[in-house]
Amino acid sequence: MEEQQDNNQELSQDNNNQTESNQDQITVETKDSNFESRLDLGPLQEAVAAIKSEVGKLIVGQNEMIEFLIISILTNGHSLIEGVPGVAKTITAKLLAKTMDIGFSRIQFTPDLMPSDILGTSIFNIKTNEFEYKKGPIFSNLILIDEINRAPAKTQAALFEVMAERQITMDGTKYEMQPPFLVFATQNPIEQEGTYRLPEAQLDRFLFKIDVDYPNLEDEIQILIENHERQDQFDFNSVKPVLSAQQITHYQELVKQVIVESHLLNYIAAIVHNTRTNANLFLGASPRASIAILNASKANAAINGRDFVTPDDIKRCARAILKHRLVLTPEREMEAFTVDKVIDQILETIEIPR
Numbered sequence: 614m615e616e617q618q619d620n621n622q623e624l625s626q627d628n629n630n631q632t633e634s635n636q637d638q639i640t641v642e643t644k645d646s647n648f649e650s651r652l653d654l655g656p657l658q659e660a661v662a663a664i665k666s667e668v669g670k671l672i673v674g675q676n677e678m679i680e681f682l683i684i685s686i687l688t689n690g691h692s693l694i695e696g697v698p699g700v701a702k703t704i705t706a707k708l709l710a711k712t713m714d715i716g717f718s719r720i721q722f723t724p725d726l727m728p729s730d731i732l733g734t735s736i737f738n739i740k741t742n743e744f745e746y747k748k749g750p751i752f753s754n755l756i757l758i759d760e761i762n763r764a765p766a767k768t769q770a771a772l773f774e775v776m777a778e779r780q781i782t783m784d785g786t787k788y789e790m791q792p793p794f795l796v797f798a799t800q801n802p803i804e805q806e807g808t809y810r811l812p813e814a815q816l817d818r819f820l821f822k823i824d825v826d827y828p829n830l831e832d833e834i835q836i837l838i839e840n841h842e843r844q845d846q847f848d849f850n851s852v853k854p855v856l857s858a859q860q861i862t863h864y865q866e867l868v869k870q871v872i873v874e875s876h877l878l879n880y881i882a883a884i885v886h887n888t889r890t891n892a893n894l895f896l897g898a899s900p901r902a903s904i905a906i907l908n909a910s911k912a913n914a915a916i917n918g919r920d921f922v923t924p925d926d927i928k929r930c931a932r933a934i935l936k937h938r939l940v941l942t943p944e945r946e947m948e949a950f951t952v953d954k955v956i957d958q959i960l961e962t963i964e965i966p967r
Contacts, residue, residue, distance in 0.1 A: 651920045652867060652870055652871065652915075652920040654867070654915055654918055654919075654920060655918075657864050657867060657868075657915055657916065658916065658918055660855060660856055660860070660864065661683055661916045663712075663855040664679075664683060664709070664712045664855060664856070665679060665683075667708070667711075667712045667852045667853060667855060668705065668708045668709060668712060668852065670851055670852060671704070671708060671847065671848075671849075671851070671852065672701055672704065672705055672708060673828065673832050673835045673836045673839065674828045674829070674832035674835075674836075675700075675701060675705060675825065675828070677823075678694065678702075678705060678823050678825050679705065679709070680916070681821050681823050681933055682694075682705070682706070682709055682797065682823070683709075683912075683916065684821075684909055684912040684913055684916070684930070685795065685797075685820055685821055686713075686793070686795060686861060686865075687864055687865055687868045687912040687915065687916070688820060688865070688868065688905075688908040688909055688911070688912045689792075689793060689794075689795070689865055690795070690819075690820025690821070690905065690908070690909070691776055691795060691796040691797070691798070691818060691819045691820055692795075692796075692797050692798070692819060692820060692821045692822075692823055693761070693798050693799075693800065693811075693816070693819040693821065693822045693823065693937065694706065694797060694798065694799045694800075694823045694825060695799070695800050695801075695802050695822060695823065695824055695825065696799075696801075696802070696824065696825030696826065697801065697802070697803055697827075698801060698803075700825045700826070700827060700828070701825075702799040702825055703757065703759055703799055704847075706757045706797045706799070707719070707757060707849070708849070708852050709797075710755045710757065711849060711852040711853075711854065712852060712853070712854055712855050712856065713754075713755070713854055713855075713856045713857075713858075713861065714854040714856065714857045714858065715754035715755055715793065715857075715858045715861070716753035716754040716755065716791075717753060717754065717755050717757070718750040718751070718752075718753035718755070718756050718757070719750075719756075719757045719758075719759060720750050720751075720756065720757070720758050720759070721759045721760065722758055722759065722760050722761050722762075722763040722764040722768070723760075723763055723764065724763060724764065724765060724807060726763075726764045726765075726768050727767075727768060728767060728768055728770075728771035729749070730749065730768075731749050731750065731751050731768065731771050731772070732749045732751055732771055732775075732781055732783060733746060733747050733748040733749035733751075733752070733783065734746075734747060734749075735747070735783070735784055744784070746783055746784065746786070746788075748788075751772075751775055751781070752788075752790070754791065754792075754793055754794060754795070754858065755793075755795050755797065756794075756795070756796045756797070757797050757798075757799075758772075758796060758797070758798040758799070759798075759799050760799060760800060760801065761798040761799065761800050761811065762800045762801075762808040762809055762810065762811055763807065763808060763809070764809065765809050766809060766812070769809065769811060769812070769815055770812075770815075772796070772815065772818075773814065773815065773818070775790065775794075776796055776815075776818040776819075777818055779792075779794050792858070792862055793858060793861050793862065793865070796819075798819070813896065813938075813940070816937045816938065817899060817901055817902075817938055819937065820905050820908075820909065820934065821909070821933040821934060822933060822936050822937035823933060824936075867915070868908075868911050868912045868915045869908075869911065870920075871911035871912075871914050871915055871919075871920055871921065871922060872920055872921040872922070873907065873910070873911065873921070873922045874921075874922075874966075876966040877910075877922055877923075877924065877927065877966060878907070879966070880924065880927060880963070880965070880966050881903055881906050881907055881910075881927060882903060883963050884906070884927070884931055884935075884959060884960065884963055885897070885898045885900075885902055885903045885906070885935075887959045887962070887963060888902075888935065888938075888939055888955075888959065891955060891959065892942075893941060893942060893945050893950065893955050893958075894939050894940065894941060894942065894955060895940045895941060895942045895943070896938075896939060896940035897938075897939065898935055898938045898939060899938070902934055902935060902938050905930075905934045906927060906930055906931050906934050906935075909930035909933075909934060910922045910926040910927045910930050911926075913926040913929060913930055914926045924965045924966060928960055931956065931960065932953070932956055932960075935952075935956050936952050936953060936956060939952045939955065939956070940952075941955070
């Protein structure tokens with residue numbers, strides 16, 4: 614009888630162990646299923662690869678500029694592209710526009726350009742005895758402003774409302790821009806004659822300031838080879854659209870769902886706060902910069918196939934977001950100090966969250 618009781622106890626114990634094992638297995642399966650239900654970023658990555666492939670038909674190198682412009686599109690942000698003449702700033706922006714099946718408008722800024730040349734104007738209709746509003750070239754989806762610092766302050770100020778609020782107000786009537794609405798602007802940092810410096814309020818409306826440098830030796834050789842093979846012909850029609858307006862809007866909403874841990878939010882806030890208390894800076898970054906770093910980091914993670922943000926995403930985007938928002942003190946400017954050095958010091962000083 615005692616042996617039978619012992620056997621029953623052992624059998625009962627085995628059943629309990631088996632039950633616990635099954636429960637553990639169920640828990641693991643539940644966690645795995647939760648992991649698998651995260652964002653499906655495959656189509657987004659394929660779209661980004663397709664855009665790069667189409668632009669790469671005519672552009673050699675400039676990978677960072679192209680990636681930052683794609684991030685701009687995914688975060689619904691504007692970008693300022695700065696570089697010396699001849700480094701394919703304007704052509705790259707035009708080709709990128711051709712990869713998307715959306716409206717495109719190019720505006721060449723000149724010293725005699727008026728706000729009405731951009732926004733449109735009201736014209737009196739003799740037949741109806743009423744004023745009719747004729748929309749300007751700003752009414753499109755992707756606006757390329759070439760040499761934005763060539764136009765005077767009153768023309769630059771015409772962009773304030775439309776860049777910040779995606780609308781313009783004309784004769785007391787509000788006109789909304791159709792999404793997506795993005796502004797890509799170029800400027801030459803070398804020439805100063807006949808140019809007008811952009812005010813800080815307008816610079817702050819740009820998500821990125823993208824510095825475009827000269828190509829390296831290998832890229833330069835490849836540029837010459839391809840130009841020789843094309844016989845100096847530039848066929849823009851060879852670039853085909855790969856994204857529609859609806860897909861862009863969908864991917865913009867998808868990027869917003871990328872996960873950001875609370876300690877990374879604190880990290881972003883610490884970086885921006887440091888710019889306001891830094892002894893080397895006369896002007897720090899605004900809360901708009903904090904939001905820009907957050908959104909751009911999400912997009913950077915998404916195009917790399919991750920549904921969560923890492924400190925590296927933040928550090929990569931922070932430089933292009935902060936450099937045009939910070940102003941050095943006069944003493945530092947006299948010492949030939951640069952904003953890039955200050956940003957690097959800030960990123961090295963603040964502890965990276967683990």
